Amino acid sequence: xxxxxxxxxxxxxxxxxxxxxxxxxxxxxxxxxxxxxxxxxxxxxxxxxxxxxxxxxxxxxxxxxxxxxxxxxxxxxxxxxxxxxxxxx
Numbered sequence: 001x002x003x004x005x006x007x008x009x010x011x012x013x014x015x016x017x018x019x020x021x022x023x024x025x026x027x028x029x030x031x032x033x034x035x036x037x038x039x040x041x042x043x044x045x046x047x048x049x050x051x052x053x054x055x056x057x058x059x060x061x062x063x064x065x066x067x068x069x070x071x072x073x074x075x076x077x078x079x080x081x082x083x084x085x086x087x088x089x
Contacts, residue, residue: 011035015065018072019089020079025049027084030075032068039068 012035020027029044039062044054062068076086 011040015039015068016072017089018076018086020076020084020086022082022084026054027079028075029054029089030072032065032072034065034068038063039065041068041071 012033015032015034017029017031019029026046028046031042033040033042041058041060041062043057043060045057046052046054060068060071062071079086
């Protein structure tokens with residue numbers, strides 16, 4: 001789950017992005033950003049296959065990147081258990 005941070009953003013340093021798909025259709029996209037004093041996980045979800053526009057969920061705020069990564073790891077495991085393919089985006 002951990003990757004070298006390479007994407008600086010206006011709000012902080014992007015740690016990683018995970019994109020879940022099922023049968024080629026997007027289900028969710030999770031993006032973790034380290035802001036130094038906190039870590040934010042932004043989420044976008046596609047509630048059904050007929051809608052191509054994602055809906056924002058969160059943001060989910062954690063005190064450290066470790067806790068944010070724990071959250072994303074559990075979400076990724078749930079997506080996999082539901083039959084999704086999850087990839088770094």
